Amino acid sequence: MFHASVPSRMVGGSDISLLLDQLAHCCSRPRYAFMLLTLIADVARPDGSAGPLVRVEDGLVPLRDWLCDALTPMGQRDPRRLALIERVREELRANGQILGDTEADAKLVHDEVQVRVRASGKTNLSRAASELVKAGLLKRHYQGYRVDHLNRGAQRQAVYTLTGRARALVSSRPGPPRTNAPARQGDLFAS
Template sequence: MGKSATNVGHILDRLSEVSSRPRYAFAVLNLLAEQAGPGAKVGPFILDDGETLPLRVWVGKRLARISGRNQRRRKIEQRIRQELASKLPNDLFEAQKIVDAAVEEHVRATGADNFSRVATELEKAGYIRRFYEGYRTNHSNRGGLRNLVCVLDADVSAALRRRDMLV
């Protein structure tokens, strides 16, 4: 595909050149390598905790777990609380559950959007190749919506699975 990576150090060096957020890109690349099947293909759907999710949504869900920056979450929570002020119940616990669910959904959606940007950077680095399966494409979901599929570079996939020279 692109520049061949022989170890994790080379991958990180290349990401620092190409990506505006190299640590985030590395986390996404690791998630993709973890799910890669035969031929280093990931997607279009991933089975996660009993539910089948499109690749973008799955990455957003996984990365939402590490996006625990308190100030950012508090600002999101305040904004959502203001938007839902008239719809929240008087019971504080129920209101907090509703706000927490809305914050979690917002963070997941943002993660899915960020994945698209990072996938472009990973493609530019030569570490993945993207294509879509769905409408007018022969596969098991023919006629469905277009769904993202990523194919990892074989050397990158091998280096991440091997975990050699992890910085």
């Protein structure tokens, strides 16, 4: 019957719950920002940095392209995505590029939609990354041709480093297996 009031900001909690609380207060799209941080953590080195390239099967892909492609499925049912697919199909039909073969046409439409979604996805990604940088959860710099730099350009690619509470997302890599044998005097163990 009587419920305790829930404070607007958490007093304690786990690292992830504190991170979620921080994202809710500093980002315009906190779920998107959390997905972005999680994906960066998935490919991050133990120091929390990811990029400029990510290994995909036998090749290397720029980190921003990989992030955009990884986030693309989240908008599959979005009415704007469905409208984009129809708009691309109509444009290709008007240009005479649709051949009538359903499988080849579907691939052509899919590839063109993918190019457009990746272009707009990079804008969303940059906006979310900027909010995360301001919140102290991400550091961004550009690495590549000639000199590392804070600004992009000159064939440099983005490198993101998780900082602050976002470091809780970096998985600890398993070390060498430990034995459960009791320690003996004179043995040195790395704890």
